[in-house]
Amino acid sequence: MSWTPDLPIVSLKDVHKSFGDFEVLKGVSLDVMKGEVICIIGPSGSGKSTLIRCINALNDIQRGSITVEGQEVSDPKLDKLALRKKVGMVFQQYNLFPHKTALENVMMAPLKVLKEDPRTVEDRARSLIKKVRLEGKEDNYPGELSGGQQQRVAIARSLAMRPDVMLFDEVTAALDPETVKEVLVTIKDLAAEGMTCILVTHEMGFAREVADHIYFTDRGVIVEHGPPASFFDEAKDPRTKEFLSQIL
């Protein structure tokens, strides 16, 4: 099946995922169009992170289908490396390479994986670091940067591969409150530029502001979804209402 931009760029259909006997995802379906920003919210342990990790094949699924640009992710013959070039991911704990400077962290994958020309890669890496507002920190090691700064380097590192879709897995959950904002601003810039973003987040205000669509998951299923305005103000399901009343 060939993919055209009018089809969903990421599409999940009836996805089931278990760890041993414990079923984490019990039939999840969702579609993301190119340029859309979607936020997945829900109580901890509801399978949000597992869901997002299935999209770039860090976790495999037992049943159902996930496609990225029309390509089946659960296909055993799938070229995982090709998939991951299209899907960037940012983690809660940043996971920067501690032995490399900020600039080297950003440059590494395009140089070693894409085997691009070092000079163009460096130019791109420097402009990405500028974009995440970290000019002057190029030669600092991750250990010398704050959590928020490290997370922005991680975003730049992921963007250096020029992905079509970005996955954000609770990227502000490990940060100090005062550095959360700088990371959220970076993501907002990206969304404004038309990057397709899938976020797992606890930042409700942020979700409301940037998301085109909100999905609420609980116990492995999507309970309710909708555009932010109607989702936050006119939630119908009692579980959603309860969650929102606790968090807002």
Next chain:
Amino acid sequence: MDSRLHGTTDLPIMKPYVLRGHQYDELFLVRWLGSLPPWSLLVLLALWPAAAFAQSATFGTVDAFAALWRWIPFLTFQGFLFNVLISLFAMLIGTTLGAALGLAQLSRNKVTRGISWAITQLFRNSPWLVLLFVVLLAFPFQITVFGVTIPIPGWVKAVIGLSLPVMANISEIVRGAVNSVPSAQWEAAESLSFTRTQTLWQIILPQCFKRMIPPWMNWYAILTMATPLCSLLGVGEIITFSRQAMEAENNHPELLMPFYGYALVLFFAYCYPIARLTIALERRYSVKL
């Protein structure tokens, strides 16, 4: 606090956390050796003639030390230097093979993993002397390649025999160091499309290289101290030559303390700085970047 309750609570949270048994310390030798104060060398030098003096009879201690004095250049430059040479070669071979074996233990292929694990365990848990004798007896004393006969001298066999247990222990150091890197690093690399091999060589190994140096040096010190085992194979090294020198000096029992004591002083003087350096490196590397 109620004294009747003290010490009798069954609340697990109130019990002190006690590690069961000793934890394995990968620097066990150098930590002990390096913890000795530097003046222990002086104490050793002072006690050694004293101990020798205590057992003196007709053939005086002075005579014995005079004999040792005559033999010192030979014992040092023909003997101990050879121990150092054997240890360096064995370390070189052991490190090369051990690194490969350690990486094989991390293979995703079950068979490779199993075989390399078995080899590691076999050589790690065999007595060194047994390994030395196996190599000595199993290897021919010469090999003929394309009509050219190449003799294999005893010291080469000793090097091979000593490199085997070193190899197995280096293998474990490599495996342990790689496993000590958080799995999140693998995931981050994976999500950036790095292959497993690329991740290992470009991201994981550079991070744990420093961590491997102190235990590697620990094994070098152990290996160096094990080189006198080669005297049992008749390889010319310090202990072999000390025995021959004492024979040449008519085997007076008074010669034993000076001659073997000299070997002890040399080994201590060689290994002690290594131990101190290892401990210093370990302290420096344990500070997070």
